[in-house]
Amino acid sequence: MQTELVQEARRQAEICNACRYCEGYCSVFPSLHANRAFSDGDITQLANLCHNCRGCYYACQYTAPHEFDLNLPAALAEIRQESWEELAYPSVVARQFQKNGMAVAIAVTLCFAMLFALAKWIGQGEGEGFYAVMSHNLMVAIFAPAFLFPLASLAVSLWRYWSTVDGEPVTFNHIKQAFGAVANMRNLAGGHGDGCNFEDEDRFTQARRTAHQFVLYGFLLCFASTSSGTILHYVFDLPAPYGLFSLPKLLGIPGGLMMTFGAIWLFHLKLKADPELGAKGARSGEFGFIALLGFVGASGLVLYGLGGTTLMPVFLALHLGSVLAFFLLTPYTKMAHGFYRLAALVRDAQRKEG
Amino acid sequence: MNRPYDIVVIGGGNAALCAAMTAAEDGAKVLILEAAPKAYRGGNSRHTRNFRCMHSGPLGPLIESYSEEEYFADLMKVTDGKTHEGLARMAIRHSEECLPWMESHGVRFQPSLSGTLSLARTNAFFLGGGKGLVNAYYRTAEKLGVDVEYDAKVTHLEVDDGKVVYLDYVQGEQMRRLAPKAVVVASGGFQADTDWLARAWGPAAKNFLIRGTPYNRGIVLADLLDQGIEQVGDPTQCHAVAIDGRAPKFDGGIVTRLDCVPFSIVVNKDAERFYNEGEDVWPKRYAIWGRLVAAQPDQVGYVIIDAKSLELFMPSVFPPIKADTIEELAQKMGLPADGLRDTVDTFNASCGDTTDFHPTELDGVSTSGLTPPKTNWARPITQAPFYGYSLRTGVTFTYLGLKVDETAQCSIDNRPVRNLWAAGETMAGSILGQGYLAGFGMTIGTVFGRIAGKEAASYAN
Ligand SMILES: Cc1cc2nc3c(=O)[nH]c(=O)nc-3n(C[C@H](O)[C@H](O)[C@H](O)COP(=O)(O)OP(=O)(O)OC[C@H]3O[C@@H](n4cnc5c(N)ncnc54)[C@H](O)[C@@H]3O)c2cc1C
Numbered sequence: 001m002q003t004e005l006v007q008e009a010r011r012q013a014e015i016c017n018a019c020r021y022c023e024g025y026c027s028v029f030p031s032l033h034a035n036r037a038f039s040d041g042d043i044t045q046l047a048n049l050c051h052n053c054r055g056c057y058y059a060c061q062y063t064a065p066h067e068f069d070l071n072l073p074a075a076l077a078e079i080r081q082e083s084w085e086e087l088a089y090p091s092v093v094a095r096q097f098q099k100n101g102m103a104v105a106i107a108v109t110l111c112f113a114m115l116f117a118l119a120k121w122i123g124q125g126e127g128e129g130f131y132a133v134m135s136h137n138l139m140v141a142i143f144a145p146a147f148l149f150p151l152a153s154l155a156v157s158l159w160r161y162w163s164t165v166d167g168e169p170v171t172f173n174h175i176k177q178a179f180g181a182v183a184n185m186r187n188l189a190g191g192h193g194d195g196c197n198f199e200d201e202d203r204f205t206q207a208r209r210t211a212h213q214f215v216l217y218g219f220l221l222c223f224a225s226t227s228s229g230t231i232l233h234y235v236f237d238l239p240a241p242y243g244l245f246s247l248p249k250l251l252g253i254p255g256g257l258m259m260t261f262g263a264i265w266l267f268h269l270k271l272k273a274d275p276e277l278g279a280k281g282a283r284s285g286e287f288g289f290i291a292l293l294g295f296v297g298a299s300g301l302v303l304y305g306l307g308g309t310t311l312m313p314v315f316l317a318l319h320l321g322s323v324l325a326f327f328l329l330t331p332y333t334k335m336a337h338g339f340y341r342l343a344a345l346v347r348d349a350q351r352k353e354g
Numbered sequence: 355m356n357r358p359y360d361i362v363v364i365g366g367g368n369a370a371l372c373a374a375m376t377a378a379e380d381g382a383k384v385l386i387l388e389a390a391p392k393a394y395r396g397g398n399s400r401h402t403r404n405f406r407c408m409h410s411g412p413l414g415p416l417i418e419s420y421s422e423e424e425y426f427a428d429l430m431k432v433t434d435g436k437t438h439e440g441l442a443r444m445a446i447r448h449s450e451e452c453l454p455w456m457e458s459h460g461v462r463f464q465p466s467l468s469g470t471l472s473l474a475r476t477n478a479f480f481l482g483g484g485k486g487l488v489n490a491y492y493r494t495a496e497k498l499g500v501d502v503e504y505d506a507k508v509t510h511l512e513v514d515d516g517k518v519v520y521l522d523y524v525q526g527e528q529m530r531r532l533a534p535k536a537v538v539v540a541s542g543g544f545q546a547d548t549d550w551l552a553r554a555w556g557p558a559a560k561n562f563l564i565r566g567t568p569y570n571r572g573i574v575l576a577d578l579l580d581q582g583i584e585q586v587g588d589p590t591q592c593h594a595v596a597i598d599g600r601a602p603k604f605d606g607g608i609v610t611r612l613d614c615v616p617f618s619i620v621v622n623k624d625a626e627r628f629y630n631e632g633e634d635v636w637p638k639r640y641a642i643w644g645r646l647v648a649a650q651p652d653q654v655g656y657v658i659i660d661a662k663s664l665e666l667f668m669p670s671v672f673p674p675i676k677a678d679t680i681e682e683l684a685q686k687m688g689l690p691a692d693g694l695r696d697t698v699d700t701f702n703a704s705c706g707d708t709t710d711f712h713p714t715e716l717d718g719v720s721t722s723g724l725t726p727p728k729t730n731w732a733r734p735i736t737q738a739p740f741y742g743y744s745l746r747t748g749v750t751f752t753y754l755g756l757k758v759d760e761t762a763q764c765s766i767d768n769r770p771v772r773n774l775w776a777a778g779e780t781m782a783g784s785i786l787g788q789g790y791l792a793g794f795g796m797t798i799g800t801v802f803g804r805i806a807g808k809e810a811a812s813y814a815n
Pocket residue numbers: 364365366367368369370387388389390395396397398399400401402403404405406506507508509540541542543565566567569570571572573574607608749750777778779780792793794795796797799
């Protein structure tokens with residue numbers, strides 16, 4: 001961890017600890033006020049509790065030009081970013097993605113798309129619909145490792161996180177509390193239910209929270225759609241294509257719509273928000289990630305629409321390429337924030353238990 | 355479309371905003387002239403954290419009840435009876451309806467902050483503090499059609515025949531003049547003008563720190579008093595507390611407070627003690643210490659504690675100076691080492707049994723045979739490392755102000771000025787003669803701001 005960044009976050013945390021005006025905004029402050037001095041691990045934990053709502057920036061009487069120069073959202077964002085890069089396994093990939101997010105996302109997607117296109121020539125599928133283009137077994141052979149590798153990588157990262165923040169053995173109750181906070185995005189409500197300050201300086205709006213929910217639930221629906229397809233295929237021996245009123249489509253179409261719409265909205269919000277209040281070095285990675293998410297959703301929808309047309313194989317390759325890129329890059333993109341955040345909330349539940 | 359302004363509100367803090375919103379809701383076209391740039395808008399109000407509120411049952415974040423009588427009694431205690439009863443009771447009574455009004459105008463409250471639980475019943479805390487409140491009010495005012503000019507310093511109100519005929523303000527290099535139908539003054543006290551403070555208090559005031567905004571320089575106040583508008587409040591008095599000596603000259607705000615005095619000995623620059631550090635719990639004494647430090651050479655004090663007391667008080671914004679010996683601490687703080695050694699030794703020798711020590715209650719653990727004594731929390735300073743803080747006088751506000759009646763109207767020659775109202779700090783002397791009760795400043799500003807806005811609007815309409 002870069003010592004200047006930690007020093008700066010610590011300096012600001014000490015000012016907040018003497019002030020305490022922002023106590024009600026989010027779970028960062030009660031956690032902060034429980035300490036008198038802040039170890040590097042404490043700072044990492046605080047950073048991962050923060051979700052950059054910016055409430056504490058606009059409410060702060062000590063922001064520049066005041067000599068105390070408070071900008072807690074930015075200080076914590078920098079630490080958070082650093083911690084993700086450092087904890088990622090292997091961390092070089094994470095660094096590359098944060099620096100050139102959009103380029104990496106496009107490159108990886110195209111590479112995989114080409115791979116899929118090539119695979120099509122080698123192992124012509126026997127089935128109908130998508131499977132005419134690529135056999136289900138080939139898809140699984142490619143996707144299963146792509147799904148398992150990121151999980152293993154994330155497990156390493158979370159383990160590292162846990163030792164950084166001096167985590168204790170986890171109980172069911174800790175997890176229950178953490179999921180409770182996630183389910184309704186309690187912290188994104190700003191402590192008063194009016195939302196956060198992402199769109200228009202100090203005006204509280206629900207935009208970011210809502211857009212985020214669209215992406216989150218959209219993603220979960222898409223995931224459920226794929227899973228249901230897999231189950232239909234293996235358990236009930238019902239391979240794709242599925243009709244409009246089948247489970248995979250009933251889950252996948254709204255899921256894809258929500259994810260695409262949410263991603264476009266988040267992209268737009270991020271463009272409007274003041275970059276000075278976030279981690280500057282991570283913007284490229286964040287935009288790259290949102291774009292990738294949006295593309296996964298949108299290309300999936302287009303596929304449904306294309307049916308058996310000649311464009312379908314091209315889009316299938318692109319779509320599958322983006323899905324693969326998305327999964328493989330998970331430990332190195334903003335996607336990982338969900339895992340770290342959950343870990344931070346579990347840790348916070350432990351703190352509250354005392 | 356450019357309708358001329360009915361009302362100009364001078365100032366951009368709580369009182370000004372309450373007046374502006376109320377007047378706009380009553381249909382007036384309102385302009386706020388705020389001397390500060392946008393980043394520093396909101397005067398001292400941006401540094402506040404709570405509002406003291408009467409309530410007959412649970413109300414918003416407030417628990418139980420807080421009656422008019424109890425509120426008034428609390429006020430009489432801190433002001434030694436120097437309170438204008440009629441206006442004070444009016445402010446108290448109105449405070450109850452203010453809380454929901456504040457919420458409906460965008461203010462959000464929160465459960466009382468950690469470390470301030472003693473105020474959970476009497477004071478409602480703003481989520482995000484005073485700047486959060488100020489931001490919310492600017493948003494609401496904007497929606498109500500109120501215009502705001504920043505960097506707009508009012509320099510003169512022309513009062514003629516019992517009426518304000520025009521006002522001048524400077525914006526950048528530009529001198530501008532406006533002739534609204536009515537004017538509300540809500541531009542605070544004069545504490546940021548240290549020359550004026552020095553004239554009133556003596557040259558020592560040059561060494562005072564100003565806890566709040568540098569923009570409250572009393573320009574409008576002086577201009578109006580010069581023209582014979584009636585004044586109130588002791589011109590030589592200010593509310594001052596002891597704060598961390600390393601605080602910035604202006605705008606240090608809440609974080610510069612130090613709560614460690616009860617667990618310490620406090621010496622002056624000659625390393626001599628000068629007052630009973632354990633007289634009472636700190637919230638009741640921090641204002642006295644502002645004056646005590648002001649009376650010491652160079653207007654500075656030094657707090658000395660040892661390792662066993664370090665965690666007994668709220669963390670300070672600047673870390674304490676730390677040393678392994680008293681002599682080393684003295685040297686680091688620029689105090690005579692022998693002198694400090696003597697003072698600490700004498701103090702330690704006078705400490706008795708400390709088994710009853712209790713950090714949050716008057717524990718009666720006192721010195722014997724020492725002048726001045728320390729009558730509570732007197733534990734010897736023996737356990738290294740030793741820690742020190744410097745203390746300076748931090749001015750919160752001044753008492754000199756505009757005299758108003760229960761309609762917040764100003765007067766001249768025993769007659770009301772027909773179109774001039776005042777609210778907030780600038781008229782608080784009409785209610786408080788001395789002393790201060792936590793959270794009452796925002797009560798005065800909110801209550802009288804709303805009254806001034808209403809009266810001004812009904813005059814302008
Ligand atoms: C650190 C600190 C903490 C405090 N905490 C509390 C608290 O928790 N609760 C409480 O009740 N009280 C508190 N107070 C007191 C409280 O700040 C005041 O009572 C209250 O804010 C006064 O409001 P106001 O609107 O009258 O003045 P202010 O908020 O000071 O506003 C005055 C405004 O006038 C403007 N101005 C000045 N001169 C001119 C000019 N010539 N032309 C145009 N504009 C001008 C200023 O820029 C400013 O915007 C605190 C004070 C300080 C310093």
